[in-house]
Amino acid sequence: MTRSDFTAGALMLADARRLRADRARQVADVLRRQVLYGEFRGGAALPAEAELVREFGASRNTVREALDLLRAEGLIERCPGVGTLAVAEKYPHGLERLLGLAETLREHGEVANEVRTTGLITPSREVSARLRRPPGEPVVYIERLRRLNGLPLSLDLTYIARDLGEPLLAEDLARNDIFVLLERIAGQPLGLAEVTLEAVSADPHSAATLDAPRGAALLMLERLTHLADGRPVDLEFIRFRGDRIAMSGTLRRTHP
Amino acid sequence: MTRSDFTAGALMLADARRLRADRARQVADVLRRQVLYGEFRGGAALPAEAELVREFGASRNTVREALDLLRAEGLIERCPGVGTLAVAEKYPHGLERLLGLAETLREHGEVANEVRTTGLITPSREVSARLRRPPGEPVVYIERLRRLNGLPLSLDLTYIARDLGEPLLAEDLARNDIFVLLERIAGQPLGLAEVTLEAVSADPHSAATLDAPRGAALLMLERLTHLADGRPVDLEFIRFRGDRIAMSGTLRRTHP
Structure with missing residues (x-):
């Protein structure tokens, strides 16, 4: 591998990371609104990861990153055995x-x-x-x-x-x-x-x-x-x- | 000094800190607005500490704490020899x-x-x-x-x-x-x-x-x-x- 191959590879990796972060933000913004306006009120779980993957046409990693963003905002929590729950409402x-x-x-x-x-x-x-x-x-x-x-x-x-x-x-x-x-x-x-x-x-x-x-x-x-x-x-x-x-x-x- | 004197003293100190923080927020809110709406535009310095003390009827410590709050928000900066300058505008x-x-x-x-x-x-x-x-x-x-x-x-x-x-x-x-x-x-x-x-x-x-x-x-x-x-x-x-x-x-x- 030449040095320029290596550089191009590193850039592609950086681009891919950026793209995933951008896609995750897109997914998170749409989900945020649903969480904030009470669509998953009263203990209803968010759709499972596989369903979100289908719904948003996104990779599993992207969906996970989107859920991480919402978790960092304190809007959702993962409950083992139950799924992901909305824990905040504005x-x-x-x-x-x-x-x-x-x-x-x-x-x-x-x-x-x-x-x-x-x-x-x-x-x-x-x-x-x-x-x-x-x-x-x-x-x-x-x-x-x-x-x-x-x-x-x-x-x-x-x-x-x-x-x-x-x-x-x-x-x-x-x-x-x-x-x-x-x-x-x-x-x-x-x-x-x-x-x-x-x-x-x-x-x-x-x-x-x-x-x-x-x-x-x-x-x-x-x-x-x-x-x-x-x-x-x-x-x-x-x-x-x-x-x-x-x-x-x-x-x-x-x-x- | 008895133990209860000591406790009362500590409480009074906590109260005094809280009061100063409350007063500092009050002063900061009024100054924030002036900074954000360009009252100190074009390099005009904010009033000197002594003037703010008079203007707000606050202690020098309170005024300093208020200026610290605005500095933490990135709105003002202290420039040695010049005074405090507004560095942001919304x-x-x-x-x-x-x-x-x-x-x-x-x-x-x-x-x-x-x-x-x-x-x-x-x-x-x-x-x-x-x-x-x-x-x-x-x-x-x-x-x-x-x-x-x-x-x-x-x-x-x-x-x-x-x-x-x-x-x-x-x-x-x-x-x-x-x-x-x-x-x-x-x-x-x-x-x-x-x-x-x-x-x-x-x-x-x-x-x-x-x-x-x-x-x-x-x-x-x-x-x-x-x-x-x-x-x-x-x-x-x-x-x-x-x-x-x-x-x-x-x-x-x-x-x-």
């Missing part, structure tokens, strides 16, 4: 309407909030400006760890304009969405919210609080909510556990 | 309208697509069903690594109904959004897309392809796009580098 959070968490997840279980901090603080200029309050005016700060059926789902940092925030502190924040309470206190519905969604790695302290591995992917939602009259009153920074939430909605094409 | 991707990537990021630079794979494949039943095609009918598969100004931004896996996908393969996929090409080929505009957003950790192969650290947080977008006449034609699985993209939009309250 809760759907709508991108259609502005809803509080308990409103959104009503059909999935009970949301309970551990109120970690509340109080009046002097916010930074950035926070004052976004809430359209004069610099130096105190705002109410609330920090909550939110659980669904007992499992940590999100860590929410909330800044609320003082006139609405102070009455809010007298309410039962452990069992109610802030949105619902705010509407009652303000005597008017909420209107629009500007939202930004990002994926971030969990810092060690957030990870510990959310009971997630250090560096776990979090879905971070920043949301500035306005009353129906247009006044911005509620600025939130929400870290969702990436493995427990999926945001869904509909986008419409309007010509650029 | 590109805004609208959640308002259905747009292709180049359309969305037009003002931020040039999108170039490295077409990694194209071809006709026999899709799994799940993909056929979502595209409303009969089982076993081939679809066109396209895999692209998309770069903005030369930096990897997303890895896109795309399944397109055969009648539109085959003519698409004759087009210049390196320089055009699929959306724009699809509309030309179909002779009608696109209509709605159903989207799902999640945060996932990068598997090793995706991380390598996107030039991101292994396990980096990715923003994963699954999108099923329909023609204006309602027919679903384009199913995509898009992995965005979490440190390069933020999705923004407006939600409206409609009463539950």
Whole structure:
């Protein structure tokens, strides 16, 4: 074998590995969705490897690699004698309407909030400006760890304009969405919210609080909510556990 | 010192650490936003530590911990003799309208697509069903690594109904959004897309392809796009580098 034969062989091997990894990702993406949306709910096993090989027209190695990807994400587990089971399900959070968490997840279980901090603080200029309050005016700060059926789902940092925030502190924040309470206190519905969604790695302290591995992917939602009259009153920074939430909605094409 | 004094002291220390970590997260969240939205663009330094201490009413240790969090995210860097500089900026991707990537990021630079794979494949039943095609009918598969100004931004896996996908393969996929090409080929505009957003950790192969650290947080977008006449034609699985993209939009309250 000449040196260039050897090099070509090594390259072909690298290409084959790359191709298999690409094919595995393809298979994994389709299976992920089925797992996440509960297609294998209630202990139904995933199809056997041989069936997945047929279904995806993929090699057995590719199917195994795809299952490894999903196992690394904590979505499936192999149970000897039973097969491969779905062990996670993401809760759907709508991108259609502005809803509080308990409103959104009503059909999935009970949301309970551990109120970690509340109080009046002097916010930074950035926070004052976004809430359209004069610099130096105190705002109410609330920090909550939110659980669904007992499992940590999100860590929410909330800044609320003082006139609405102070009455809010007298309410039962452990069992109610802030949105619902705010509407009652303000005597008017909420209107629009500007939202930004990002994926971030969990810092060690957030990870510990959310009971997630250090560096776990979090879905971070920043949301500035306005009353129906247009006044911005509620600025939130929400870290969702990436493995427990999926945001869904509909986008419409309007010509650029 | 008695044993219980010692225990109380240790607990107070743990509480103080937790409080500082909580305060640091608060400070970091506000600064993150300013960094990500370009407030310190073009080499302007962040305010000095002493100024941040005043601005946030926080201790110097808290401010340092907040800056450490942002540094760990790769958003800022300390440059001796200059101060702390913003070294990252996220590109805004609208959640308002259905747009292709180049359309969305037009003002931020040039999108170039490295077409990694194209071809006709026999899709799994799940993909056929979502595209409303009969089982076993081939679809066109396209895999692209998309770069903005030369930096990897997303890895896109795309399944397109055969009648539109085959003519698409004759087009210049390196320089055009699929959306724009699809509309030309179909002779009608696109209509709605159903989207799902999640945060996932990068598997090793995706991380390598996107030039991101292994396990980096990715923003994963699954999108099923329909023609204006309602027919679903384009199913995509898009992995965005979490440190390069933020999705923004407006939600409206409609009463539950």
